[in-house]
Amino acid sequence: MTLNILFAARPERWKTYEAPLRAALADAGIDAHLATEIAPDQVDYIVYAPNSPLQDFTPYTRAKAVLNLWAGVETITGNETLHIPLARMVDPGLTKGMVEWVTGHVMRHHLGMDSDIKRDDAQWVYRTPPLAQERSVVIFGLGALGMAVAETLVMLGFKVTGWSRSPKEVEGITALHGPGGLDKALAAAEIAVLLLPDTPATENTLNAQTLTQMPKGAFIINPGRGPLIDDDALLAALDSGHIAHATLDVFRVEPLPQDHPYWAHPSVTVTPHIAAETRASTASQALVENIRRGEAGEPFLNLVDRSLGY
Numbered sequence: 001m002t003l004n005i006l007f008a009a010r011p012e013r014w015k016t017y018e019a020p021l022r023a024a025l026a027d028a029g030i031d032a033h034l035a036t037e038i039a040p041d042q043v044d045y046i047v048y049a050p051n052s053p054l055q056d057f058t059p060y061t062r063a064k065a066v067l068n069l070w071a072g073v074e075t076i077t078g079n080e081t082l083h084i085p086l087a088r089m090v091d092p093g094l095t096k097g098m099v100e101w102v103t104g105h106v107m108r109h110h111l112g113m114d115s116d117i118k119r120d121d122a123q124w125v126y127r128t129p130p131l132a133q134e135r136s137v138v139i140f141g142l143g144a145l146g147m148a149v150a151e152t153l154v155m156l157g158f159k160v161t162g163w164s165r166s167p168k169e170v171e172g173i174t175a176l177h178g179p180g181g182l183d184k185a186l187a188a189a190e191i192a193v194l195l196l197p198d199t200p201a202t203e204n205t206l207n208a209q210t211l212t213q214m215p216k217g218a219f220i221i222n223p224g225r226g227p228l229i230d231d232d233a234l235l236a237a238l239d240s241g242h243i244a245h246a247t248l249d250v251f252r253v254e255p256l257p258q259d260h261p262y263w264a265h266p267s268v269t270v271t272p273h274i275a276a277e278t279r280a281s282t283a284s285q286a287l288v289e290n291i292r293r294g295e296a297g298e299p300f301l302n303l304v305d306r307s308l309g310y
Contacts, residue, residue: 003032003291004042006060009049009069011036017069020284021047028288030295045291050075057081064294067287068304069278071145072225074198077306086304087290090144093279101275102149102193102223103156105247109191109219110135110158114245132157136188140205141195141224142168142175143310144302145276149193161188165201165308186213191221198225199309208233217244223275226251231262238267249275 007014007021014036025032040059048054049069057066058081065085068076073088108114111129137153139146142164153160154172161174163185168175176185186192192214196202206220207230220243222229231252237243247269248262254273262268290300304310 001031003030003044003295004038005032005034005045005047005291006038006043006063007034007036007047008052008054009047010051013049013069016280017047017284020280021287024284024288025291027285028292030288030291032291045294047287048076055079055081057083060084065290065300067290069283069287071276071278072198073304074225074309077304077309085300086306087300087302088304088310089278089283089286090302091278091283091286093282094276095145095148097279098145098195098223098276099148099152101249102221103152105221106137106153106158106191106193107156109221109245109247133159135159135190136161137191137193138163138185138189139173139193139195140185140228141197142170143195143197146193146195149195159188161185182210183213186210187215189214189218191219194220194222194224194228196224196228197310198227201309203227204230204233206230206234208236211237211243214243216242218242219244220246220248222246223249226254235261235265238265243267245269247271249273 007017021034025034041061043060043063046060046063046066047069048066057079063084065087066082068086068088071089071094073086076082076086110132136159138161139150140163142162146162147170150160150162150170150173161176162168162170163176163181165177167177196205205228211233234243234246238246245267249271250273256262256270262270293300
């Protein structure tokens with residue numbers, strides 16, 4: 001039987017994904033018709049980007065699952081026409097990219113590299129950087145990305161704490177959860193890494209109150225979602241010196257508007273949403289594995305709990 005797989009995303013994505021997806025399907029021995037246009041009632045699986053023109057899933061009566069191309073699912077979980085399984089993207093290439101980006105910026109702030117790299121000041125300042133074992137890093141969000149980052153930082157010797165809304169276990173770290181655990185996590189966050197999903201429950205996790213619970217001189221790294229931070233509260237905490245620096249890769253509005261205060265603030269590093277990018281080759285393998293599972297009657301990987309929003 002030939003499976004009909006609809007690729008529902010913007011045209012530039014089709015150019016990127018067509019060849020890797022066909023190769024992954026062939027490697028898996030799956031006979032499939034992969035196209036950007038298929039009669040809705042003939043579609044078996046939908047490979048999907050939330051910014052696709054496809055927003056009404058009602059006609060797709062035969063489809064078995066929607067396989068998201070993005071790690072983020074906040075713009076699709078509320079779609080009332082979607083009643084079949086939704087799987088988010090967990091791409092090994094994206095995970096590795098995120099681990100490398102976060103680790104680089106953790107090390108940058110841990111070692112004080114910004115102050116050590118001189119431009120126009122010839123004066124030397126002698127100091128002894130701390131060791132990783134003397135620095136407490138807190139990962140807010142213990143999904144696949146947060147766990148991978150935590151494991152890498154543990155291997156480097158950092159004292160790593162992880163916080164999540166529900167209980168999680170990660171070898172080698174202190175795992176906290178829930179409102180009570182959040183207070184302890186904030187108090188330990190000399191370097192905070194935000195990798196929480198974007199949901200109503202996580203919006204403004206860092207706000208005027210929670211920022212004051214962090215150690216004075218703390219660093220914030222946000223490659224997760226822009227709404228996790230109350231921007232005005234963060235700017236105030238930076239101006240007061242309570243927060244030493246914020247490295248931000250994601251924002252409420254992207255691209256970041258040219259008149260946003262973050263651009264000119266001396267204690268903010270802005271990066272253009274580059275912390276992690278899905279790699280077509282490895283993402284295609286993840287998509288095809290879920291199609292194989294669907295046909296074999298096995299559970300889909302990385303299913304979204306739409307009641308939680310991720």
